[in-house]
Amino acid sequence: MLYAGFNVQDLPTPVLLLDLEKFNWNIEKMFAFSKKVGVNIRPHAKTFKSAAICNRLIEAGAIGIMTQKLSEADVLLNSGILYGNKNILISQELTDPSKIECLVGYNVAMEEGKVLTSLDDLREAEIINKIAERWGTKQHVIIEMSHGRCGTPPGQPTVDLAKKIQKMPSLVFRGIYGYENPVKQEVALQRNKQTVDTANMIREAGIPVEIVSAGSTATYEVTGTYPGITEIEPGSFVFGVGPEGSGYGWKAENNVYFKNSLSVLTSIISTTHEDRVVTDAGSKVFGAPNTGVVPPVLAYMNNERIGFERAGFSEEHCTLQFKEGSEERKKLHWGQKISLTPNHCCTTVNQHEKIFVIKNNKVVTVWPITARGMYL
Ligand SMILES: Cc1ncc(COP(=O)(O)O)c(C=O)c1O
Numbered sequence: 001m002l003y004a005g006f007n008v009q010d011l012p013t014p015v016l017l018l019d020l021e022k023f024n025w026n027i028e029k030m031f032a033f034s035k036k037v038g039v040n041i042r043p044h045a046k047t048f049k050s051a052a053i054c055n056r057l058i059e060a061g062a063i064g065i066m067t068q069k070l071s072e073a074d075v076l077l078n079s080g081i082l083y084g085n086k087n088i089l090i091s092q093e094l095t096d097p098s099k100i101e102c103l104v105g106y107n108v109a110m111e112e113g114k115v116l117t118s119l120d121d122l123r124e125a126e127i128i129n130k131i132a133e134r135w136g137t138k139q140h141v142i143i144e145m146s147h148g149r150c151g152t153p154p155g156q157p158t159v160d161l162a163k164k165i166q167k168m169p170s171l172v173f174r175g176i177y178g179y180e181n182p183v184k185q186e187v188a189l190q191r192n193k194q195t196v197d198t199a200n201m202i203r204e205a206g207i208p209v210e211i212v213s214a215g216s217t218a219t220y221e222v223t224g225t226y227p228g229i230t231e232i233e234p235g236s237f238v239f240g241v242g243p244e245g246s247g248y249g250w251k252a253e254n255n256v257y258f259k260n261s262l263s264v265l266t267s268i269i270s271t272t273h274e275d276r277v278v279t280d281a282g283s284k285v286f287g288a289p290n291t292g293v294v295p296p297v298l299a300y301m302n303n304e305r306i307g308f309e310r311a312g313f314s315e316e317h318c319t320l321q322f323k324e325g326s327e328e329r330k331k332l333h334w335g336q337k338i339s340l341t342p343n344h345c346c347t348t349v350n351q352h353e354k355i356f357v358i359k360n361n362k363v364v365t366v367w368p369i370t371a372r373g374m375y376l
Contacts, residue, residue, distance in 0.1 A: 018358065019359075022240065022261035030258075043234060050349075050355065050367050100124070101131055103139065104131045116174060142174050176213070177195075183253060214229055217247055219232075220232055220234050242260075244260040279338065284316060308321060
């Protein structure tokens with residue numbers, strides 16, 4: 001808080017920065033799309049984990065939020081973001097009865113349907129039903145339908161589980177979700193068809209399906225306009241995707257573009273070699289990138305791109321390697337501060353307690369990463 005008005009270049013490094021104008025641009029783009037095509041947005045908070053960002057998204061029109069973890073839902077719920085009719089949906093399955101007790105407890109303490117959960121197994125449904133019955137409440141659930149990770153197989157197995165859930169007196173079946181992953185348009189279309197066809201099969205069995213959720217940043221347009229999808233669940237769009245970085249790297253499926261609003265300000269702490277510089281932010285600051293994603297970063301000095309050859313990480317260092325005699329290398333000096341764009345925003349944000357919100361190279365405010373490290 002007391003950093004407001006500071007010049008960004010005066011901040012001690014390494015520090016996580018959010019460019020407010022680019023961040024707002026991303027949010028406006030996503031919600032303009034939502035209004036235009038009439039699809040709801042339930043941003044996935046596992047990307048940004050910050051109650052302040054959840055609030056900003058809810059003000060922009062989000063119908064609620066998604067979290068991956070029970071404990072993420074716990075801290076975000078208790079930070080007051082879900083006012084009015086907004087709700088929270090936990091996208092990861094639960095097996096531990098003590099966690100399920102917590103889940104049901106949120107609803108008892110607030111109101112039925114405030115926290116929904118997704119499941120893919122009859123055993124989880126039975127435990128939830130028993131606990132909800134004991135509390136004299138009803139737990140709202142959706143089924144996760146698989147496109148390669150957790151989830152029931154599309155079609156009849158999902159319908160069979162929905163039928164069993166429908167018969168349980170302390171469960172309310174609200175719908176399904178089929179996260180199709182950040183895939184190319186053709187694959188997303190096939191997967192969306194499976195999701196919507198399965199929802200329709202459940203309806204044909206006489207069970208109402210209110211929520212049909214899917215989508216990621218990479219597929220927001222293809223999935224958001226797919227008939228029968230009621231809501232999309234993108235997360236990393238707030239931090240940017242496309243040729244400038246930073247969502248899941250430079251590679252953006254389906255020409256999706258959001259501005260890169262996230263960076264880590266670092267100091268050049270060693271310039272003893274002509275072909276490299278070393279900064280003070282390593283893998284502990286950036287977090288592990290997604291499997292299969294190369295870990296390059298983009299480097300900027302005063303908003304100008306620095307053309308290095310490759311970046312190497314150790315725990316507390318990032319070495320930028322240049323070609324011999326590189327003019328780019330000559331522009332960099334000992335003690336300079338440069339910003340590095342993370343390759344994978346979600347894992348980077350999770351490494352930090354705070355994100356410094358900046359505008360015109362000055363700190364505007366500091367937002368806590370409320371659900372940082374919430375793995376339960
Ligand atoms: C279930 C689920 N939904 C939505 C998303 C959001 O994806 P993205 O951050 O690419 O928008 C993810 C990301 O991993 C996810 O696991």
